[in-house]
Amino acid sequence: MMKTSIEKSTDTALLDAPLAPPTTDETYIKRVETTLDLVEDSVAIAESRESKATALSVSVVIPVYNERKTIVEIVARVRAMNLHDEIILVDDYSTDGTRDILLELAKEPDVRLLLHGYNRGKGAALRTAFAEVQGDVVLIQDADLEYDPCDYIRLLEPIETGEADVVYGSRFLENPRQDSSWFHRLGNRALTALSNTMTGQHLTDMETCYKIFRREVLETINVEQNRFGFEPEITAKISRLGYQIREVPIFYHSRGYGEGKKIGLRDAINALWCIFKYRR
Numbered sequence: 001m002m003k004t005s006i007e008k009s010t011d012t013a014l015l016d017a018p019l020a021p022p023t024t025d026e027t028y029i030k031r032v033e034t035t036l037d038l039v040e041d042s043v044a045i046a047e048s049r050e051s052k053a054t055a056l057s058v059s060v061v062i063p064v065y066n067e068r069k070t071i072v073e074i075v076a077r078v079r080a081m082n083l084h085d086e087i088i089l090v091d092d093y094s095t096d097g098t099r100d101i102l103l104e105l106a107k108e109p110d111v112r113l114l115l116h117g118y119n120r121g122k123g124a125a126l127r128t129a130f131a132e133v134q135g136d137v138v139l140i141q142d143a144d145l146e147y148d149p150c151d152y153i154r155l156l157e158p159i160e161t162g163e164a165d166v167v168y169g170s171r172f173l174e175n176p177r178q179d180s181s182w183f184h185r186l187g188n189r190a191l192t193a194l195s196n197t198m199t200g201q202h203l204t205d206m207e208t209c210y211k212i213f214r215r216e217v218l219e220t221i222n223v224e225q226n227r228f229g230f231e232p233e234i235t236a237k238i239s240r241l242g243y244q245i246r247e248v249p250i251f252y253h254s255r256g257y258g259e260g261k262k263i264g265l266r267d268a269i270n271a272l273w274c275i276f277k278y279r280r
Contacts (some may be wrong), residue, residue, distance in 0.1 A: 170209030
């Protein structure tokens with residue numbers, strides 16, 4: 001593809017710019033090295049397998065609300081992994097033009113679109129999707145770019161090998177500083193620790209987006225929470241059924257509220273309430 005004059009001038013400017021000195025921040029360097037190791041492991045596993053890396057049929061569920069800047073790319077990333085059988089998009093009444101984009105994406109044969117008539121929350125969107133999934137395995141994917149589908153292989157492997165029926169992708173198992181906000185890390189640690197006390201699990205990241213289930217596990221659970229209370233609720237109900245949750249490390253690129261992050265103090269308080277509400 002031919003470059004435009006603007007792209008050429010940008011390339012020249014980048015080449016002529018002085019190189020920035022390498023960082024001496026050992027914490028940052030360690031974080032980057034760990035992240036690269038995770039990515040390289042996922043790529044190596046993917047390259048060692050055939051195009052469809054699992055014999056399981058996989059439903060990727062994506063709740064969507066006002067994500068017009070990222071939804072096309074995240075769907076492309078999911079499709080590039082070639083591990084899914086269907087992608088179920090649930091639009092929770094987006095008002096920023098996302099719905100128009102979703103209608104175009106839904107023209108693809110592997111994409112199904114479900115629409116909410118008013119904004120109901122992430123938990124409600126997942127409940128809508130769970131009623132429609134057809135795969136052996138259900139994998140939850142956020143519509144932003146914080147979570148990378150390159151982790152799908154490591155997430156699905158314990159289920160494929162029969163080692164687990166439920167898998168959580170942990171942002172903090174090996175590389176806690178992937179989330180640069182100490183406030184978020186502290187809040188997640190507190191909520192996860194309290195959840196563990198109530199459920200008997202030994203998790204490092206109860207609030208993670210990446211939750212993967214055999215479909216029959218979900219079929220025995222009635223999701224009640226409409227917002228982010230879904231996370232402690234589903235964890236408690238899975239535990240009550242006697243399932244031990246397997247955690248695997250994942251890559252994570254955190255974003256701030258200026259970039260569209262939607263979880264706030266209200267959701268943290270509600271999560272705390274849900275931990276006690278659904279305790280054993």
